[in-house]
Amino acid sequence: MIKGICLIFMFALQHEGASILIKDDGIIEGDANNHMCSRIERYVEENVMLYNETFLEPKTVWCLNIPPKCTRYREAIREINKTIYVPKTKTVFECCEGYVKKNGKCSAICSNGCVHGKCTKPKTCTCEDGWQGPNCTIECDDGWYGEGCKMYCTCQNGATCDKKNGFCDCPPGFAGAFCETVCPQESYGKNCENECHCKNGGVCNFMDRSCVCPPGYVGRYCENQCQDGTYGEKCLNKCSCNDLATIFCSHIDGKCMCVPGWKGDACSSKCDLNTWGSQCSKKCDCPPNAVCDHVTGNCSCQPGWYGTICEKKCPDGYFGKDCKMKCPDCMYLPGNCHYITGQCSCPAGSRGSNCDLGNVLIIHEFE
Numbered sequence: 052m053i054k055g056i057c058l059i060f061m062f063a064l065q066h067e068g069a070s071i072l073i074k075d076d077g078i079i080e081g082d083a084n085n086h087m088c089s090r091i092e093r094y095v096e097e098n099v100m101l102y103n104e105t106f107l108e109p110k111t112v113w114c115l116n117i118p119p120k121c122t123r124y125r126e127a128i129r130e131i132n133k134t135i136y137v138p139k140t141k142t143v144f145e146c147c148e149g150y151v152k153k154n155g156k157c158s159a160i161c162s163n164g165c166v167h168g169k170c171t172k173p174k175t176c177t178c179e180d181g182w183q184g185p186n187c188t189i190e191c192d193d194g195w196y197g198e199g200c201k202m203y204c205t206c207q208n209g210a211t212c213d214k215k216n217g218f219c220d221c222p223p224g225f226a227g228a229f230c231e232t233v234c235p236q237e238s239y240g241k242n243c244e245n246e247c248h249c250k251n252g253g254v255c256n257f258m259d260r261s262c263v264c265p266p267g268y269v270g271r272y273c274e275n276q277c278q279d280g281t282y283g284e285k286c287l288n289k290c291s292c293n294d295l296a297t298i299f300c301s302h303i304d305g306k307c308m309c310v311p312g313w314k315g316d317a318c319s320s321k322c323d324l325n326t327w328g329s330q331c332s333k334k335c336d337c338p339p340n341a342v343c344d345h346v347t348g349n350c351s352c353q354p355g356w357y358g359t360i361c362e363k364k365c366p367d368g369y370f371g372k373d374c375k376m377k378c379p380d381c382m383y384l385p386g387n388c389h390y391i392t393g394q395c396s397c398p399a400g401s402r403g404s405n406c407d408l409g410n411v412l413i414i415h416e417f418e
């Protein structure tokens with residue numbers, strides 16, 4: 052009969068690889084390579100068992116002594132409980148050094164933890180794809196990805212590479228598995244997903260989604276013309292048109308559109324003689340001795356002439372435009388002067404506006 056077991060643990064030898072599994076209830080089951088180690092354990096079994104013991108049994112008998120009683124002994128057998136100690140050994144299976152039992156399995160111990168990975172061997176983390184370092188806390192260096200960060204990224208045009216799987220994340224304006232394709236003109240954005248909405252001939256800058264406007268237009272989509280008085284690229288130029296004679300200044304190239312009767316880059320010149328009107332494109336149709344208005348084309352007499360078709364010279368004593376000017380007091384021809392200029396006609400030797408200076412030699416001829 053077994054009364055109790057006293058175990059004395061003695062670590063003897065250890066070897067890994069036993070094909071067993073310790074279940075939570077302590078039952079050991081076979082399972083290959085589960086980091087179980089076996090060792091021989093020595094212990095002493097203490098057995099208590101009934102035992103027939105021989106002993107000398109005393110017995111009182113009559114005898115010739117005084118008093119007449121004597122003690123005699125004889126061999127007898129009695130049952131007693133006797134403890135016997137039996138040295139024993141057994142094979143014990145437990146997790147190998149560096150492993151600890153967890154959920155019925157022996158799991159490796161990484162005391163610092165494996166943040167982005169698993170502890171696969173004692174003090175050894177196996178990192179998830181894209182992570183490295185003893186604790187799997189360091190992401191792959193730029194340009195590398197995958198298991199152990201050993202794969203080289205092949206993304207182009209500045210794309211970022213997924214450190215886990217190497218997929219390329221294209222910057223705006225590029226597409227393709229390696230971002231090797233440039234987006235066509237009308238589209239922009241990541242993988243060319245977005246279309247440009249540039250107006251008025253604006254060209255899409257697929258890199259940053261902006262419209263590059265042609266001269267004369269501004270705005271996010273080039274939707275606005277330059278404000279009055281400005282023109283050109285980004286409307287940075289100021290119009291230099293003569294305000295008084297300009298209809299408008301081109302917002303594109305700054306060209307001045309002149310009112311009728313004016314010409315020139317800045318509309319600062321009147322039409323040439325004998326032309327008039329819009330862009331000075333009309334020819335004057337006036338009689339001789341008349342000039343035409345550069346704006347209306349209306350004819351008017353030249354200075355010194357008058358009459359319905361300007362056919363008459365100014366009458367004596369008058370000169371100039373519409374013959375409205377009175378002649379000066381000419382010394383040698385009183386009341387008369389040049390019909391256009393109003394100058395006195397001075398005889399040789401005289402000077403001055405009235406011919407009143409100098410020496411006139413033949414005075415009597417004018418008497």
Ligand SMILES: *[C@@H]1O[C@H](CO)[C@@H](O)[C@H](O)[C@H]1NC(C)=O
Nearest residue numbers: 100101102103104128129130
């Ligand atoms: C002891 O002896 C008795 C009688 O001889 C026998 O019946 C009994 O089984 C013995 N016990 C043991 C433990 O040997």
Ligand SMILES: *[C@@H]1O[C@H](CO)[C@@H](O)[C@H](O)[C@H]1NC(C)=O
Nearest residue numbers: 099100101129130131132133
């Ligand atoms: C032996 O031990 C058992 C259990 O302790 C007890 O019941 C029994 O009486 C004992 N026998 C003797 C002879 O002492």
Ligand SMILES: *[C@@H]1O[C@H](CO)[C@@H](O)[C@H](O)[C@H]1NC(C)=O
Nearest residue numbers: 162163164184185186188189
């Ligand atoms: C790993 O973790 C331990 C403890 O937290 C720390 O001392 C050690 O510096 C870490 N190693 C790295 C490379 O992060």
Ligand SMILES: *[C@@H]1O[C@H](CO)[C@@H](O)[C@H](O)[C@H]1NC(C)=O
Nearest residue numbers: 344345346347348349350351
């Ligand atoms: C030009 O002539 C027309 C008639 O021929 C006249 O009606 C108009 O008022 C004139 N314009 C000017 C500015 O003189």
